[in-house]
Amino acid sequence: MTGPVTSNDVLSELRAALAPHGVFLRGVVNFADGEAAPTLGDGKVARSVALLGNVGGSIWPAFDHWRNSLPDRGGEHPLDVWSKVVIEPVARAFCATAYFPSDPPWQPFQQWAMRAEGLKASPLGILIHPQYGLWNGYRGALGFAQALPSAAAPNHRHPCDHCPGKPCLSSCPAQAVLPSGFQIAPCRAHLKSMEGQGGCMAGGCLARNACPVGAAYRYPAQQLHFHMASLSL
Ligand code: B12
Known part of the structure; x- marks a missing residue:
C-alpha cells in the first residue's frame, strides 16, 4: 500500500x-x-x-x-x-x-x-x-x-463476573493483587526472593496463570519468563 x-x-x-x-x-x-x-x-x-x-x-x-x-x-x-x-x-x-x-x-x-x-x-x-x-x-x-x-x-459478557472462586485473587504469593489494584512493589520484591525465582519468575505470574479463561492461549514458557523478568526490572 x-x-x-x-x-x-x-x-x-x-x-x-x-x-x-x-x-x-x-x-x-x-x-x-x-x-x-x-x-x-x-x-x-x-x-x-x-x-x-x-x-x-x-x-x-x-x-x-x-x-x-x-x-x-x-x-x-x-x-x-x-x-x-x-x-x-x-x-x-x-x-x-x-x-x-x-x-x-x-x-x-x-x-x-x-x-x-x-x-x-x-x-x-x-x-x-x-x-x-x-x-x-x-x-x-x-x-x-x-x-x-x-x-x-x-458486547461480551464479562468473564470475571461468572468466574467460580476467582482464583486470580487468591493465587498471588506476594499479596500484590488487592481490591484497590495491583501493587507493583510487593510483586517485584517477591520476584527477587528465592520463592519468587522458583515460582512466578520461572513459570509466569501465578495469579495470571490461575485464570481459567483462555488457558489454551497461555504464553509459551520462554515468553512467560521473559515478561516476568521485564516486570522485575
Ligand atoms: C504503567 C504500566 C504498568 C504499571 C502499572 C502502573 C499503574 N498503576 O498504572 C506496571 C509496571 C505495574 C504494569 C504491570 C503490568 N502490565 Co502494564 N502497562 C503500563 C502502561 C505502560 C501504561 C498504563 C497507563 O497509565 N496508561 C495511560 C492511561 C491514560 O491509559 P488507559 O488505557 O486509560 O489506562 C488504563 C490503565 O492505566 C489501567 N490500569 C490502572 N492500573 C493498572 C495496573 C496494571 C497492573 C495494569 C496492567 C493496568 C492498570 O486502567 C486505566 C483505565 O483502563 C500500559 C501501556 C499503555 N500505554 O497504556 C501497560 C499495559 C496496561 N500493561 C500491560 C501488561 C500486560 C502488564 C503486565 C501483565 C506485564 C508483565 N510483564 O507481566 C503487568 C501486570 C502484572 C499483573 N500481575 O497484573 C498491558 C495490558 C494488556 C491488556 N490485555 O490489558 C498494557 C496495555 C501494555 C501492552 N503492551 O499491552 N503496567
Missing part, C-alpha cells in the same frame, strides 16, 4: 502486512469531532486508530528469531524495539502514525481496547478477552487521518 487509506480493503491489507510477524489487527476506534484523539505525525488530530497486538504466543516465534540474530539480543527492552522494527515500516506503507504502548506520553491503549473490542478489566488490571483470557497484549497502534471501516464493538 503506497497512498493514504481509501479502500475498504485497508484492514485486509493491514492484516496481511502484520501476519508474518504474528501481530494481529485487534480492532479499530473511530473518533468523533472534538473527541480526545492522538496527534498524527503532521500535527493534525487522528480520526481513527487501528490497535495491533498479540493473541496468545503469536509474536513469540518472530520476536525470538529476531532477537537471537542480534549480538546484543535487542538490548534492555527488546520487545519494545522489535515492535518498532516491525510496526514502523507498516505505518509508513499505510501513511499512518505509529504509537507504542511503552512510549511516553502513554496513549490510552486499554481504553481504546475496551472501545474497539468490548474488553473489560480483570482484577489484575489486565483486560480479559472472552476467548484469549489474559493472554493478550498490544504492540502498537496506527493513527489515521481518515475514519476506518469498523464494526460496533462486541
